[in-house]
Amino acid sequence: GENVEQHPSTLSVQEGDSAVIKCTYSDSASNYFPWYKQELGKRPQLIIDIRSNVGEKKDQRIAVTLNKTAKHFSLHITETQPEDSAVYFCAASRRGGADGLTFGKGTHLIIQP
Amino acid sequence: NAGVTQTPKFQVLKTGQSMTLQCAQDMNHNSMYWYRQDPGMGLRLIYYSASEGTTDKGEVPNGYNVSRLNKREFSLRLESAAPSQTSVYFCASSVLAGSGSDTQYFGPGTRLTVL
Numbered sequence: 001g002e003n004v005e006q007h008p009s010t011l012s013v014q015e016g017d018s019a020v021i022k023c024t025y026s027d028s029a030s031n032y033f034p035w036y037k038q039e040l041g042k043r044p045q046l047i048i049d050i051r052s053n054v055g056e057k058k059d060q061r062i063a064v065t066l067n068k069t070a071k072h073f074s075l076h077i078t079e080t081q082p083e084d085s086a087v088y089f090c091a092a093s094r095r096g097g098a099d100g101l102t103f104g105k106g107t108h109l110i111i112q113p
Numbered sequence: 114n115a116g117v118t119q120t121p122k123f124q125v126l127k128t129g130q131s132m133t134l135q136c137a138q139d140m141n142h143n144s145m146y147w148y149r150q151d152p153g154m155g156l157r158l159i160y161y162s163a164s165e166g167t168t169d170k171g172e173v174p175n176g177y178n179v180s181r182l183n184k185r186e187f188s189l190r191l192e193s194a195a196p197s198q199t200s201v202y203f204c205a206s207s208v209l210a211g212s213g214s215d216t217q218y219f220g221p222g223t224r225l226t227v228l
Contacts, residue, residue: 001172006155032215043203043219044156089155093215098163100146100171101217103155 002027004092006104014112019080021107023090024072030092033066033073034101038087047088048075077109085111115139117220119204125226126194134189134223136204143209145187146217147171147179149200156203162187164209194227201225 003026013019025033034049050057050064050073057064061080066073077084087108091101120135136145143164148156148171158171160179168179176198178190187206191198201224205217 034216043221045219046216049216091156098144099169100148100158100161101156102172103148103157105153105155 002030002092002094002102004090004102004104006090006107008107009105010108010110012110012112013080015080015082017080019075019077019084019109021075021088021090021109022072023074023092023104024070025092025102026071027092027094028068028071029094031095032093033064034091035064035075036089036091036103038089038106040086044089080109080111082111082113085109117204117206117218119202119220119223121223122221123224125228126191127228128195130194131190131192132194132225133191134202134204134225135186136188136220137186138204138206138218138220139185140206140208140218141184142206142218143184144207145181146205146207147177147187147189148203148205149173150203150222151200159189159202194225196227199225199227 006023031052036044037047038044061078063076087106090104117138146161147159150156162168162181165184180188201222204220207217
């Protein structure tokens with residue numbers, strides 16, 4: 001089955017700086033790659049996703065890049081703010097999520113004031 | 114629109130007891146999922162239902178059963194709870210997985226402790 005590795009497990013950045021979280025996946029048939037943000041005690045919430053026919057997608061301060069050849073994808077957050085502090089999860093799926101998502105183990109992003 | 118709802122929010126069981134976690138969505142979604150979240154492990158798929166009338170095993174199905182009661186409701190049953198099943202359980206739904214509208218929306222979770 002699919003295996004998703006996520007790095008780093010903890011990331012501390014100064015407010016206003018950029019943060020980058022990286023994930024690799026094992027199944028070359030995976031075609032859907034969402035990113036979720038989870039605040040303490042809350043449910044995961046989708047922040048951005050990308051499909052295998054696209055190399056990059058942006059939404060304001062957030063961007064995701066996908067390298068299908070290398071089987072890795074990354075989340076980029078620019079101009080970080082205190083409210084960006086949370087745990088971020090990457091995930092991958094074949095068939096656009098039809099058979100569920102395989103998640104990475106998460107990155108705890110800490111924004112230092 | 115309540116979205117995805119789960120009951121109960123918290124539950125404590127003794128080893129060997131049984132219980133059913135309930136999940137419902139009011140977004141007319143076709144696909145529903147159950148995940149468990151353990152510290153440092155991310156979320157892992159237990160079972161899913163791609164459409165009403167179908168269910169399939171995910172990554173960690175042992176010790177669980179599911180029922181897709183109707184389009185809105187998808188329940189998860191623990192027949193004989195074990196301490197290893199202590200976890201936070203999340204239900205999720207999506208319009209129709211693989212359709213291009215793949216976003217999975219999560220419920221608030223059920224925190225289960227098995228003593």
